[in-house]
Amino acid sequence: VVADSEPFGLNGLEAYLINQEIIARLLLGDEPWVMCRKLQVEARWPLGEPGKLSFAARVAELQRFVSKIAPLGLGGRVDDLEVDLEVGEYRLTGRLTNLHEHGILLCRYGKRGGRDLLAGWLHYLIHGRQTGTPVEVVMLGKDDEARFGAGCGTAPELETMVEVFVDGCREPSSLYIEPGLAWLKKQAAPEAAHAAAVAALDRHLEDGYDRETALLLRGSNTATRVNDSFVALAQTVLAPLVGRVK
């Protein structure tokens, strides 16, 4: 249900979705301006000269983002990779996407976060295991990029990652990504590391993007979640990634 008045601004989610639509058009080389009128008619974009200006500014901004992709040297898009692997006691099947001629591109017009790092690592491991050759994985965010590639090794191994995932399905996992990264940054001073992790977890719960975790931890003392199990997972899973990402 929408108000019957015209929009003068966009909320975060709507803006993100429209950005993705524009990026998809730009990547295909299509003219994005036809979208503007359509979005205005759908009451999803501001009207008048302010609407035109903000759309032009948005396109220019996204064009800059898209223009970063070609110099990455990953070549054109290629078919997805079918995956069927024995990983320890488990069998991993599915499809690996975002493959290009010379690597894998994971791009998101937003601040690059710990989740992107984890996704990149899984792409890197799975592709390597399936094809037997290391692949260059580029994680492109709004402000920067990160890479996994040859020389990154394989630890934590795919087996470890799957174990962590399966454990998390059995009981709530203590692998909180952003808090874990915050802890690692300050691990030399345990008290400060603990405080930083708790603060990051509180922020994560408050920002409203992860309703499930917020629901899971509702009413609990977040300080108790930054415990030995949390530290062990941060060291096992996240620390090697932070050390290897380029």
Place this chain on the structure above:
Amino acid sequence: MSGGTILDCARTPLTRGINLVEASAGTGKTYAIGMLVLRAVTELGIPIDQILVVTFTKAATEELRDRIRRRLAEARDLLSGGTSGDATINDWLATVTDRGAAQERLRQALGLIDRAGIFTIHSFCLQMLTEQALESGQLFDVELLADVGQVRTRLVEDFWRSRLYGLGARICGIVTATYPTPADLAASVVTPGLAHGRIRPDRLSFGEAAARFERCFAHLADWWQQSSAILGDHLQRAREAGLLKKAFSEELGHWWNSLDAWFAGEGGLPEHLDYLTREGLKEVLNGTRFRKRTKDDFLADFPLPEQLALEVREAAADILLAVRLELAKTLRSELQHRLQEQGHMSFDDLVVRLDSALTNEGEGLKQILGERFAAALIDEFQDTDSAQWRIFSTIFGGGNHYLYLIGDPKQAIYRFRGADIYSYFAARQAADQQTTLAYNYRSHPYLVAEVNSIFSGRVAPFHFPDEQLPFQPVSPAKTIGDGELYQNGRQLPVMVYCQLDQSPKDSGLWSSGRAAERIREYVVGEVCSLLDHGNPAVCRKEQDGHHSSVPLTARDIAVLVRSNRHADEYLHAFARAGIPAVVGSKKSVFETEEAQELLTLLSALAAPGDMFAVKRAMTISWFGLSGNELLAIWQDESAFDDRFNRFLSYCQSWQEKGFLAMMNRLLADEDVYLNLARTELAERCIANVHHLLELVQETETTEKFGPEQTLVWLRAMIAGKSGDEDRELRLESDEQAVRIVTMHSAKGLQYPIVFCPFLWYRSDRDQRAELVSCHEDGGLVIDLGSADMERHRQQAALETLAEDLRLAYVALTRAELCCYTMWADVKAVKGMVASSHDSALGYLIFPDGAGGFADQEQKLQGFSAHPGVEHRLVAPVAHASVKYRKPQEHEITLTSLVAGERMLVTNYQMSSYSAMASLSEQEDHGAEPPGDTVIEPGPEILHPGLPAGASFGNLIHDALELFPFGSLAGGAAHGEELARLCRRYGMAIETAAVQALLATVVNTPLLPGAGGFSLAQLDTNRLLSEMPFYFHMERLETRKINDALAGEATVTPLSPKVMQGYLTGFVDLVCEHGGKFYILDYKTNFLGGSLHDYRPDRLVAAMASHNYGLQYWIYTLVLHRYLANVLPGYRYETHFGGVFYLFVRGMSPAVPGSGVYAAQPAQETLARLDAAVGGGA
């Protein structure tokens, strides 16, 4: 003007003219007002309805009315003999010379107490404007809007459309780059006082600013065309030589392209135009490469436009300023106009309109209003503004009235909502008499002394010259025996200065956030200790040599915070420690998590087929489902289907039975309260849920919203800011709980123990504001960006400090027995938080500068030499988390009660006529009487095609009540008001048709033949619309009524029933004409499309069918009994004219008496009915 003498409420002579009474905190202001009213009644003989008392809030008017009534009643009783325990009353009694006369005046005053003029400022203005609508040039009927935010938003959006949509890209882009939305633009100009303050700069036309910008741009564009290539080469070479800073080096290409695009016609203003000047470029040169050679030398041969670029930037700034100025002026001129157009008025408008009516309408209105009241007492006068002061001084300040202005400028803390202390100063200048109240009746004597000491400890304690706002110490009225705190046998201090020890970091200075957190931990720990059930603090009192001790409870403690956010932090901290606490704040219930959850739920209920919405709704805390439980339900098809179907049925219930009925079912079926009761702040949460449901229901009903419109409304409420008092958070519980109150809300309240944990805090955000309001030359100035902006900013900062000092005074004077004052050495963060040295508390207790930690400690330690004062050092780290030890709850044993003899079924009740009539047949507007199936030939009724139904009936009733008959008869246009009524009742009809019907009704003579009168001929002063009545029924058996009215053709017998209690109802119209009184009732029943369908015999049948006959007999009895009571020499046959039932559809002015059932009830029958009903005198 005489100097400030002490006001003796019992004896100081009451004088005409302007009397200013300064009442410091706790000096009994409300008591004094009660005494002044008492003396105005008894000494001056002013009737109570000619005494005006104005105060600030609705709650305060209720309290004042009650206090005044009790004071008058007590005085009346004492005049018969005896003395009071109250010395002031006894003093007053001694001054009364003629006790009989005084008693009689009090008796009359008490009889009329409901007519006492006790108002809020807004209700006073409203009453005056509507009573004198013609004289004040106002509409008769306006709807008050507590929150004009929505109207203002529409106005700003219209301004945005009209001003920006047609602009060229370049100029439009300048505006939208800084203010991307109308809301952002509005935020840059909207401030209290915008309606009347002087807006600066005085004049800057948008057209001129735009033209200047275009000229400057053209000059710069010329330069670009001629010289940019050379500059580009220079910059390129500098980059290649590594002479540019890294960031600029990387951005150079992009920056250059943005300039190129801009000169080619792209909108907005490119960033860093200052790089086109030498000074700007120097900032982005790589400093490490310029040691020997200076930057100036390097840039010497760069071709740069210099001044041209700066002029463009200045012209762009002028465009922003011009558009804001234009919006500010539009809001000032158009907001009122738009509200008026829509028949709305804001609370501020009430004051502004009465003020301007008094200014513009000359002496006439002033005289009329002045004659209404002989004495006016204005409470909380420090919260006045210039318009309010002009109103009171114009009406009552001429010297003929007793005008008393009672307030305390030290407690003027509502600047944010337009209060203006300078208006108080103006009033003081004009005052003929100034008095003060000398004694503090609130606090422990040592606490009074300590607060005196704090504010006497420096010159200009309120940051005003002492002659303008001095601090006059007050004397304690209480003694030590009136109450002291003890714990462990030790007497507790009355004032505790808690100093936060040095921070382990930053050279001992604290950040404001960490200091607040540590202090919060301390406060929670201290409250735990005070309430410890094993050893609670007790309040020991001594009276007549007897000692009594009462343990302290949670509700005796208040924590005074600065903002709603702070309140929430304390609430959670207390909850974690297990201490019950409640928040009293002005926060809107729409800002809470519960509002968000309700929106999530209603979004799912309004779209029941949307599986995602249903799943989302299931996650809210109302359903109490854990993540695992949710997953289990979602994975189990039948379990999810069950939930899904329940949502469907709630949706259906919403559509069929309305919002509240649906919600009540949902709350019960889903165990919502049980689930919420498990949460940490259960009471808060449930109170918010209740409150929200009420507000949604109210809106849905009054606005006739469907589910989707309700959702849109709820979303708008959550997104916007609400200024409506009804939407403020309610206290969730009156149980034993610590009160967390914002300092602004605490004014007028008092608590045994008060914690003041934020007096060291001062915001520094004003320093960044693009909008500044302050006072200059005695008036309010709103500066949007004039040349004097910096000076005004400094002045505004000083005014903020002055208000913080007044807020500190309010906080420090709330405690009865003990006050905790917290101090921390907090560092400044520019544009965010000021140093605590510059805070109100820093200003007061360190007049010579706070110095270092040791100096502060020494100073605070020094205070502990005062009696009852203690200094404590609060450790920088809490040693352990605290937990409140609750008293053991006694197990309750449930026992069954023995059934008593009392009957649970009773006949005693409040009955309406409708309830009585339902014993015969339901009244049904618009239904035809039974048997009336033959279409009667004859002339068509004058107004065919009008709808049937109760809504139409209500519409006609309201219209005949609202509009004067004369104006309806004369054909005056009421289209707009009628259209509003039609909307209210959901009627889609032409207002012209309704107006024509109304004209017919008022123009048709009510009796056949000559000599009858029409409604239009009635004297408006002799009419009483919707006369309510109650009368006592001793024991009414319907059988007796049937007997009494047997043989009456229009009466249908009632089924047997016994009724006791009161009968109540409303008579549509009672009027007097030619010395006789008449009862009139309007009926919109549709009896047929021909005028013959409304012949007398048809009307009799219709009357009988709906038992209107019984109705008019009851009404006749009501009026008969009433007239017998109030009309001297009343005789039924002389004074009672008869009853008229107007079947409005059948009326025609050309046929006198058409559509009218007229009767003169027989006196004997009436006497029989009187006896049957019983309960009369």
